[in-house]
Amino acid sequence: MAVEVxxxxxRDxxxxFMDKAEADRHDKMLELAEALASALQNAAPxxxxxxxxxxxxxMARHRELFARAFKNNPEALAELPALEKN
Amino acid sequence: MAVEVxxxxxRDxxxxFMDKAEADRHDKMLELAEALASALQNAAPxxxxxxxxxxxxxMARHRELFARAFKNNPEALAELPALEKN
Known part of the structure; x- marks a missing residue:
């Protein structure tokens, strides 16, 4: 047995995570997810x-595809998986 | 009276529009809106x-803000209007 980091x-x-960079990515994903959830709920009460x-x-899990869609390429969303399993 | 273009x-x-560029922007907005609506409905049946x-x-009406949010700046969504009137 030993102590480990x-x-x-x-936010979760x-x-x-054993890897700090992965924990960081997870945190950033959740930060975006929270901002989106609150924006959507304002828009559609x-x-x-x-x-x-x-x-x-x-959306936060697929941020690269959504970034492309919002920039200038709506067809990027066709690359989303057909059904998301959580 | 006269004939005008x-x-x-x-899509609508x-x-x-009197101005072709404006009609074009409207069409692009609707194209993105349709792609988003279908992606969201797949994700949340x-x-x-x-x-x-x-x-x-x-989201399509505010595509620049969402583009920034998805790229690397979730705080951009704080600039959305508090309540959207359609």
Whole structure:
């Protein structure tokens, strides 16, 4: 047995990473997901909190594709997986 | 009276523009909105068609802010208007 360093995002205390860079990526993904969920819920108040959270996470996980879509290439979204499993 | 040229997007026959570049921008916005609505509905099947359409239009209207958010700056979404009126 020995003491070891693990990393986690303060936004998700349950998920531990051995690699700091991975923890960092997870934190950045969650930061974007939260910002998106709150923006979407403002835009469509009928959205449930769970729907807004799910959409935020989904989009943040595929941020490169959405970045391309918003920049100038909507067809990039065709590369999204057909059904997202959480 | 005289004959004049007006422009419209084939995605929205009701909206006429005197300026071709404006019609083009409207068409591009609607193209992105449609791609987004369909991506969101795949990701969250509990979304109603109206919710997906509203979110698609909202995000497409603010594409520059979302482009920045997805690229590397989630705080850009704080610049969204507090409540979107359609």
């Amino acid at each position: 693990v990393y986690r995002s303060s 205390l349950e998920r531990l 009928t959205l449930s909190e769970k729907q807004a959270d799910d959409l935020g996470i989904f | 007006v422009y419209r997007s084939s 026959l009701e909206r006429l 509990t979304l109603s068609e109206k919710q997906a359409d509203d979110l698609g239009i909202f």
